[in-house]
Amino acid sequence: MNTEITRAGSSLNQEEHQSFHDLFEAYNGHEGDLVPLLQKTQEKYGYLSQEAINEISRFLKISENQIFGVATFYSQFRFNAPGRHSIKVCLGTACHVRGGQVLGEAVGRELDVLPGETTDDKRFDFQRVACLGCCALAPVIQIDSDIHSRMSVIRLKGILEKYE
Amino acid sequence: MNSFNTVRKTSLEKWQALQASKVPIIYLGAASCGIAAGAMEILEAIEKTLEEKKIEAKIIKVGCIGPCYLEPLMDIALPGKPRISYANVTPQKVPRIIESYLVKGNPEPRLALAHFGNGNHGFPEEIPGFFDLPMLKSQVRVVLRNCGLIDPEEIDHYIANDGYSGLMKGLLNGPEKVIEIVKEAGLRGRGGAGFPTFKKWEICRNTKAPQKFMICNADEGDPGAFMNRSLIEGDPHAVLEGLLIAAYAIGATHGYIYIRAEYPLAIARLKKAIGQMREYGFLGKNIQDSGFGFDITIKEGAGAFVCGEETALIASIEGKRGMPRSRPPFPAIAGLHGMPTIINNVETLGTLPNILRNGASWYRQYGTQGNYGTKTFSLVGKIRRSGLIEVPLGMTLRQIIFDIGGGSRKPFKAVQTGGPSGGCLSEEFLDTPVNYESLTAAGSIMGSGGLIVLDDDTCVVDLARYFLDFTQRESCGKCSPCRVGSRHMVEILQRITKGEGEAEDLTKLQTLGETVKRGSLCGLGQTAPNPVLTTLKYFRPEYLMHVKEKHCPAAVCRDLIEYRVVPGKCTGCQKCVSVCPTGAITGPRAEPHNLDPSKCIKCRACYEICRYDAIAGDAIIIKSARSTVDEQTV
Ligand SMILES: Cc1cc2nc3c(=O)[nH]c(=O)nc-3n(C[C@H](O)[C@H](O)[C@H](O)COP(=O)(O)O)c2cc1C
Ligand code: FES
Numbered sequence: 001m002n003t004e005i006t007r008a009g010s011s012l013n014q015e016e017h018q019s020f021h022d023l024f025e026a027y028n029g030h031e032g033d034l035v036p037l038l039q040k041t042q043e044k045y046g047y048l049s050q051e052a053i054n055e056i057s058r059f060l061k062i063s064e065n066q067i068f069g070v071a072t073f074y075s076q077f078r079f080n081a082p083g084r085h086s087i088k089v090c091l092g093t094a095c096h097v098r099g100g101q102v103l104g105e106a107v108g109r110e111l112d113v114l115p116g117e118t119t120d121d122k123r124f125d126f127q128r129v130a131c132l133g134c135c136a137l138a139p140v141i142q143i144d145s146d147i148h149s150r151m152s153v154i155r156l157k158g159i160l161e162k163y164e
Numbered sequence: 165m166n167s168f169n170t171v172r173k174t175s176l177e178k179w180q181a182l183q184a185s186k187v188p189i190i191y192l193g194a195a196s197c198g199i200a201a202g203a204m205e206i207l208e209a210i211e212k213t214l215e216e217k218k219i220e221a222k223i224i225k226v227g228c229i230g231p232c233y234l235e236p237l238m239d240i241a242l243p244g245k246p247r248i249s250y251a252n253v254t255p256q257k258v259p260r261i262i263e264s265y266l267v268k269g270n271p272e273p274r275l276a277l278a279h280f281g282n283g284n285h286g287f288p289e290e291i292p293g294f295f296d297l298p299m300l301k302s303q304v305r306v307v308l309r310n311c312g313l314i315d316p317e318e319i320d321h322y323i324a325n326d327g328y329s330g331l332m333k334g335l336l337n338g339p340e341k342v343i344e345i346v347k348e349a350g351l352r353g354r355g356g357a358g359f360p361t362f363k364k365w366e367i368c369r370n371t372k373a374p375q376k377f378m379i380c381n382a383d384e385g386d387p388g389a390f391m392n393r394s395l396i397e398g399d400p401h402a403v404l405e406g407l408l409i410a411a412y413a414i415g416a417t418h419g420y421i422y423i424r425a426e427y428p429l430a431i432a433r434l435k436k437a438i439g440q441m442r443e444y445g446f447l448g449k450n451i452q453d454s455g456f457g458f459d460i461t462i463k464e465g466a467g468a469f470v471c472g473e474e475t476a477l478i479a480s481i482e483g484k485r486g487m488p489r490s491r492p493p494f495p496a497i498a499g500l501h502g503m504p505t506i507i508n509n510v511e512t513l514g515t516l517p518n519i520l521r522n523g524a525s526w527y528r529q530y531g532t533q534g535n536y537g538t539k540t541f542s543l544v545g546k547i548r549r550s551g552l553i554e555v556p557l558g559m560t561l562r563q564i565i566f567d568i569g570g571g572s573r574k575p576f577k578a579v580q581t582g583g584p585s586g587g588c589l590s591e592e593f594l595d596t597p598v599n600y601e602s603l604t605a606a607g608s609i610m611g612s613g614g615l616i617v618l619d620d621d622t623c624v625v626d627l628a629r630y631f632l633d634f635t636q637r638e639s640c641g642k643c644s645p646c647r648v649g650s651r652h653m654v655e656i657l658q659r660i661t662k663g664e665g666e667a668e669d670l671t672k673l674q675t676l677g678e679t680v681k682r683g684s685l686c687g688l689g690q691t692a693p694n695p696v697l698t699t700l701k702y703f704r705p706e707y708l709m710h711v712k713e714k715h716c717p718a719a720v721c722r723d724l725i726e727y728r729v730v731p732g733k734c735t736g737c738q739k740c741v742s743v744c745p746t747g748a749i750t751g752p753r754a755e756p757h758n759l760d761p762s763k764c765i766k767c768r769a770c771y772e773i774c775r776y777d778a779i780a781g782d783a784i785i786i787k788s789a790r791s792t793v794d795e796q797t798v
Contacts, residue, residue, distance in 0.1 A: 034483035035466055039425065073485040073640075074466030076425055093388030093583070093614070094544040096630050097622050102768045109745065109767070130469070130634065131387035132426055133394075134200040135542055136232030136550035145428070147200035154743060154772045 020055040029060055038071055046082040083118045083125040085163045088142040092131030095139040103139050104128060106153045110160060168332050168452050171444055172323055179324030186243055188221045188266055193237040193312060195228035195397045196429050201235035209255035213262045221266065227398020229312025231299050232551035234277065240265050246281030249294055299549045299568055304530055306538045307514045308554045311398030316433055319440040322401040328446060330520030334409050335454040339369065342413040348524035350536035355381055355509030356611045358600035368414040368496040368504045377505040378416035380407050380513055382423035383465050385472035386583030389614030391540040392510035394552045396430040400437040406513030409520055411458050414506050419458060422477050424465040434462055469638035470688050474507040487640045488686035511540055532558035535599035539613060546572040546619035562594040565617055574619040582611025584631045585691030587698030588624055607698045623720035624699045625710050629657035635692040646689030649680035653696060661721040663714035670707055674700060715790040726789045727764050727771065731756040733783040740770035740784060
């Protein structure tokens with residue numbers, strides 16, 4: 001954890017501060033708002049930055065540790081900045097038995113990136129997910145909001161090229 | 165009731181006007197599966213073709229009708245005629261389909277899959293009825309009755325097809341009577357455990373409290389199952405009507421739908437549907453003047469399998485880590501914020517309007533003693549006709565897999581039911597009737613409805629490792645049998661699949677599995693060993709081959725397999741040379757290539773390109789390293 005930032009309390013300027021507060025407006029500060037707020041924050045900024053967690057902690061009056069405890073429990077949340085595109089390889093059962101794992105490795109090799117990370121040129125971030133609900137068309141990958149079904153290793157390259 | 169009759173009348177008029185439409189209607193399967201298969205490109209092609217040919221037609225996006233393997237699916241209804249369905253449509257095929265049927269009125273049996281409606285409506289004889297197709301013939305559509313047939317974004321379509329009349333009946337009869345009807349119908353929870361629905365409702369109803377909650381469990385955590393997603397996308401109001409019926413029966417004033425964030429389309433459909441309910445007086449303080457007040461909040465799950473478990477789900481809604489707690493007290497007595505709470509699965513709720521509308525004895529005509537009604541399944545894996553199906557309980561696995569699903573291309577090996585909590589059943593269980601008790605007796609469970617078919621190319625040891633790895637990662641860590649035991653089991657299974665297993669590993673797995681099963685706090689740990697225990701029991705020889713001979717007969721476990729070129733088949737086309745990322749394949753054009761196993765990373769690229777692009781098609785094979793098959797003859 002980056003202690004430098006937490007120590008200083010909020011390191012945001014007025015404008016950034018305001019942008020968080022616009023986000024919080026729809027909530028009334030109950031503990032039950034935590035997960036939805038984390039989701040909204042991630043939706044807006046793409047990830048949960050240290051600053052964001054700090055702001056949420058002040059708003060809901062719960063400790064940052066507690067927030068991290070909750071956020072790390074759920075696989076949806078990410079703590080590093082996303083790439084321009086997001087690629088998710090399905091590792092659900094249907095995709096597994098139809099070669100999802102080899103497909104995942106091919107993505108990693110093609111883009112030189114590990115699951116959970118973002119490529120150096122920030123072009124892609126790479127996630128593994130358990131089922132996108134299109135199991136009948138396995139194996140599938142999702143890039144941004146497009147789902148590519150009946151995937152194969154040799155189709156992958158051509159598809160990746162469409163995302164700059 | 166009066167106001168409902170007015171609403172119903174208007175909805176019916178709108179629906180009938182659509183049926184009597186003077187312009188043709190094109191129905192496009194645009195559920196997540198359809199979109200993944202390319203429905204949006206089809207939509208573009210349709211719009212372009214209509215414009216070019218200056219044809220007027222109405223396009224309606226519908227949910228998934230079931231046979232996902234035929235996606236993208238589009239139907240055309242000419243005025244006064246039922247729909248004709250076209251399967252595996254491509255943008256290139258669209259102009260041909262439109263030209264032949266919309267312009268010339270000839271449905272072209274070569275292009276058409278099937279027609280809707282009873283009788284043949286003067287369609288060519290070669291075009292079968294949609295519900296006579298082998299995949300559909302023995303299905304019974306109760307829960308899925310509207311999916312693929314109505315516009316899921318139009319509440320009028322739902323109401324015109326008897327929607328919300330089950331609720332209205334319930335509101336007239338009073339909550340006790342609703343519970344009574346559900347009891348008589350014999351409905352059991354479709355979320356996995358099969359607990360009688362009326363029983364928990366009754367407990368909740370009889371608990372005195374200032375507030376009660378009703379939750380719809382749409383977390384659908386089983387990876388490889390999509391029944392709940394399809395139902396919500398294809399007929400959201402059915403689930404919402406069910407939620408209202410349940411809430412009314414137990415006396416809840418507020419409801420939640422806990423749905424996984426990976427289902428954006430389903431979430432959007434629910435939001436839209438909830439808005440329409442409000443507009444039509446199905447939400448708020450005084451629903452249809454009945455005095456019953458109810459409202460709904462959508463909560464997006466954040467990606468944790470264990471949150472499908474009811475106490476963990478409640479913790480998650482409360483904003484905490486989704487950790488299960490021990491029961492009792494059951495949520496029906498003390499649940500969300502300590503208040504009596506009922507959690508029902510999407511499909512359980514989707515069934516309720518049908519039961520209320522048609523009565524308990526109507527529902528009991530489906531299924532068998534103690535297991536009444538129908539169940540939806542997602543039929544996937546190594547199966548010809550994959551998709552979403554609904555069958556009466558009591559149908560055998562064989563009927564489902566072979567009659568409906570058409571079997572697997574390679575010889576059938578096993579079927580996995582119940583997801584990570586379920587088991588793997590071998591061929592000898594094919595005649596087992598699908599009901600809660602017989603699947604449990606076989607060592608598996610019914611679960612929520614995932615059916616994964618495995619053929620000879622699937623390794624059951626690898627599958628057991630896969631499931632255990634999944635549950636172990638998803639273990640919330642609260643109790644040690646699950647946290648430590650499952651991790652240990654994964655380590656052993658990893659060793660075995662790497663060819664480093666020893667004979668006593670199998671006994672260890674067995675003992676550990678039984679311990680985790682007995683000692684875990686919640687259903688996750690209590691069922692996690694099932695995939696291992698069932699495969700150990702029914703596929704022991706395959707484990708032994710991995711352990712003793714370091715041989716994976718399915719040629720899946722990567723440390724035990726090799727890629728080989730079959731010299732007698734290789735034409736030397738060099739396609740594989742061009743895709744190999746490590747330069748493991750070499751050879752001059754027109755001569756059989758060489759594959760250097762020390763450089764091969766088993767990435768599958770050569771295997772695929774040979775099958776799809778090369779002349780030979782099968783010159784590259786994946787074999788167990790121990791296999792001694794003569795390469796010239798395979
Ligand atoms: C680990 C675990 C995961 C579960 N996941 C789900 C799920 O995704 N969907 C679901 O409806 N029930 C799930 N359940 C079952 C629920 O705890 C609960 O029994 C069910 O939602 C009750 O609804 P029903 O009575 O309508 O079946 C899960 C249970 C366990 C132990
Ligand atoms: S298993 Fe991959 S989409 Fe369901």
